[in-house]
Amino acid sequence: MSQTQSPTQTAPRTGAVVDFAGVVKRFGTHLALTEFDLTLGAGELVALLGPSGSGKTTALRVLAGLESCDDGHILIDGADVSTLPTSRRDMGMVFQAYSLFPHLSAGANVEFGLRMRRVPADERRARAAEALALVGLDAHYDRYAHQLSGGQQQRVALARALVTRPRVLLLDEPLSALDAKVRVSLREQIRRIQTELGITTLFVTHDQDEALAVADRVAVMRDGRIEQVGTPEELYTRPATPFIADFVGLSNRLPGLVRHGFAEVHGVTLPLLDPSHEDGPVRVFVRPEDLTLSTAGLPGDSLAGTVLLSSFLGSLRRTSVLLEQGGTVVVQHDVRDRPQVGESVVVRFGGAPVPVEAVPTTRVPGAAAVSLPTPS
Amino acid sequence: MSGLRYQGGVAHAPGRLVRGVILGLVGAIFAVPIIAMIEFTLRRGLVGGYDLHRWTDLAQGGLTGEYSQVLVALGNSVGLAIGTVAIVLLLLVPTMLLVHIRFPGLRRVLEIVCILPISIPAIVLVVGLAPVYSVVARLLGSGVWTLAFAYGITVLPFAYRAIQANLDGVDVRTLSEAARTLGAGWGSVLVRVLVPNLRRGIFAGAFIAVAVVLGEFTIASLLNRTNLQTALVVVSKNDPYTAVILSLVALFVAFLLLLAIGRLGATRTPARTPALPTPTGAPS
Numbered sequence: 001m002s003q004t005q006s007p008t009q010t011a012p013r014t015g016a017v018v019d020f021a022g023v024v025k026r027f028g029t030h031l032a033l034t035e036f037d038l039t040l041g042a043g044e045l046v047a048l049l050g051p052s053g054s055g056k057t058t059a060l061r062v063l064a065g066l067e068s069c070d071d072g073h074i075l076i077d078g079a080d081v082s083t084l085p086t087s088r089r090d091m092g093m094v095f096q097a098y099s100l101f102p103h104l105s106a107g108a109n110v111e112f113g114l115r116m117r118r119v120p121a122d123e124r125r126a127r128a129a130e131a132l133a134l135v136g137l138d139a140h141y142d143r144y145a146h147q148l149s150g151g152q153q154q155r156v157a158l159a160r161a162l163v164t165r166p167r168v169l170l171l172d173e174p175l176s177a178l179d180a181k182v183r184v185s186l187r188e189q190i191r192r193i194q195t196e197l198g199i200t201t202l203f204v205t206h207d208q209d210e211a212l213a214v215a216d217r218v219a220v221m222r223d224g225r226i227e228q229v230g231t232p233e234e235l236y237t238r239p240a241t242p243f244i245a246d247f248v249g250l251s252n253r254l255p256g257l258v259r260h261g262f263a264e265v266h267g268v269t270l271p272l273l274d275p276s277h278e279d280g281p282v283r284v285f286v287r288p289e290d291l292t293l294s295t296a297g298l299p300g301d302s303l304a305g306t307v308l309l310s311s312f313l314g315s316l317r318r319t320s321v322l323l324e325q326g327g328t329v330v331v332q333h334d335v336r337d338r339p340q341v342g343e344s345v346v347v348r349f350g351g352a353p354v355p356v357e358a359v360p361t362t363r364v365p366g367a368a369a370v371s372l373p374t375p376s
Numbered sequence: 377m378s379g380l381r382y383q384g385g386v387a388h389a390p391g392r393l394v395r396g397v398i399l400g401l402v403g404a405i406f407a408v409p410i411i412a413m414i415e416f417t418l419r420r421g422l423v424g425g426y427d428l429h430r431w432t433d434l435a436q437g438g439l440t441g442e443y444s445q446v447l448v449a450l451g452n453s454v455g456l457a458i459g460t461v462a463i464v465l466l467l468l469v470p471t472m473l474l475v476h477i478r479f480p481g482l483r484r485v486l487e488i489v490c491i492l493p494i495s496i497p498a499i500v501l502v503v504g505l506a507p508v509y510s511v512v513a514r515l516l517g518s519g520v521w522t523l524a525f526a527y528g529i530t531v532l533p534f535a536y537r538a539i540q541a542n543l544d545g546v547d548v549r550t551l552s553e554a555a556r557t558l559g560a561g562w563g564s565v566l567v568r569v570l571v572p573n574l575r576r577g578i579f580a581g582a583f584i585a586v587a588v589v590l591g592e593f594t595i596a597s598l599l600n601r602t603n604l605q606t607a608l609v610v611v612s613k614n615d616p617y618t619a620v621i622l623s624l625v626a627l628f629v630a631f632l633l634l635l636a637i638g639r640l641g642a643t644r645t646p647a648r649t650p651a652l653p654t655p656t657g658a659p660s
Contacts, residue, residue: 097550112568
């Protein structure tokens with residue numbers, strides 16, 4: 001963490017409260033945002049997470065004023081800014097694509113917003129240098145975009161977005177073009193700076209690891225509306241819908257039956273996240289880390305199977321097991337346990353409450369294949 | 377091709393010898409007619425031999441008398457070039473940017489409209505323009521400057537292509553959005569961000585427009601306006617030697633003009649150097 005105190009760092013907390021109130025956005029006949037409601041608290045970092053086409057970037061662009069909203073309002077600290085042009089909304093934005101002005105040096109890029117605000121040249125230069133120092137690029141003041149790496153360009157873009165001390169910071173998948181290691185480092189840097197400055201931030205991403213790692217709260221979007229908003233822990237441990245359970249993190253999808261507030265999977269009884277779920281055939285979502293591999297188990301808390309595949313993932317290992325009852329489950333376990341392919345094992349259920357999704361009664365529960373989303 | 381340097385199976389810039397041969401051949405194609413023109417102006421007529429008397433006579437006498445019309449025509453052509461460039465800069469560039477940023481669905485239509493004039497012979501264009509110009513003459517007078525409207529159309533394909541090539545290489549949409557989020561209005565976006573990044577294309581479009589206008593004859597002649605080329609044709613009927621000398625001078629002036637514009641359009645960004653590692657040791 002930087003120890004130097006600069007005007008940028010010592011500026012009063014600039015975070016504003018942002019409200020999306022019933023925002024609707026259409027592109028032709030396609031409804032990109034449907035009655036979109038979301039509130040960002042002052043100084044809060046909210047991640048908008050969702051699959052492609054879910055409307056997360058549209059929501060951010062509507063907030064920035066780059067797209068108009070067809071209905072509803074955008075409020076910043078209670079003031080309606082829906083009709084204000086982008087240039088007067090006082091927001092900083094970092095784009096997915098590299099957006100530094102190629103004809104200007106890094107320093108001149110950072111100065112650009114200050115120049116638009118008619119800040120005197122001396123102050124402009126000083127503040128630009130401080131902003132570049134904040135992202136660790138003060139030595140690159142005179143470098144041009146083509147002389148910077150992708151990560152450096154995005155850090156200059158972050159400095160450029162922050163130097164005007166905007167009320168809201170908008171990040172539109174700023175890390176998606178970077179390689180994995182830089183991505184992790186830069187997201188930590190963004191979080192550190194955002195916390196230091198206390199700036200309200202909306203972070204759009206399709207990478208759930210990124211969203212869960214940096215956000216105070218995560219809003220998961222689907223088909224133009226928010227499916228669930230909550231802390232990363234809430235989303236992961238108490239998904240409100242099967243879509244969230246499936247989209248956030250990894251889940252085994254197993255055929256089961258709900259009876260008297262419990263789910264039964266091949267004879268194993270599991271508590272429900274929502275005990276009021278009505279009885280009937282369901283699809284049960286079980287996290288790989290809620291399963292353990294064992295050599296023996298008790299009937300009613302475990303299922304026997306054969307190891308199909310075991311993958312070493314550095315700090316952990318994931319093993320696919322073909323169950324005797326049919327279907328496959330993935331178990332996440334200690335990297336020091338090395339099950340062999342073809343080995344007979346027992347999969348034990350941890351007993352964590354599980355979300356379920358009702359399936360049509362015409363389907364035979366046992367016939368459904370178990371699938372796992374691609375690990376991110 | 378021994379003259380081409382290969383690296384990893386990819387052909388790179390040709391060697392010095394190949395470059396010299398290509399430049400020599402292309403240069404010869406351009407030089408032959410110019411040398412022939414110079415040779416023609418140096419002839420002593422039926423006496424035979426060569427001297428500079430036609431050049432010195434013109435230099436001493438100046439463009440007076442029957443040649444004074446050439447000066448007027450030169451002024452007309454320069455004025456028309458300026459007017460045509462203004463049309464390209466003030467009408468075509470903003471339209472292309474607007475279509476590119478806000479109405480990308482219209483891009484194909486704009487391209488067809490802009491390329492269309494190249495497929496229409498000048499003589500056919502004049503047939504269509506004649507009734508239009510009778511209206512223009514009633515509304516704006518019959519000044520020679522009104523030809524700039526017609527020239528604005530004839531240079532469209534060339535200017536469009538030059539600017540579009542530059543536009544395709546720049547993420548105009550993201551740059552303009554970035555500038556707007558930083559507080560820039562559309563005027564500042566245009567002047568401070570887009571034009572500097574499209575400088576090469578705009579300059580290329582502008583000097584192509586200048587070159588086309590300085591060499592244009594058909595439209596001016598058929599619409600009964602005087603420009604440099606029509607004046608030179610008139611002079612050549614009485615004195616072909618002087619007409620060729622004036623053509624050579626016009627070529628030289630146009631060459632200097634294009635050289636000057638080319639230098640203005642040259643990029644000012646520094647030489648490419650690899651990205652520096654960050655001093656803090658943070659990953660880049």
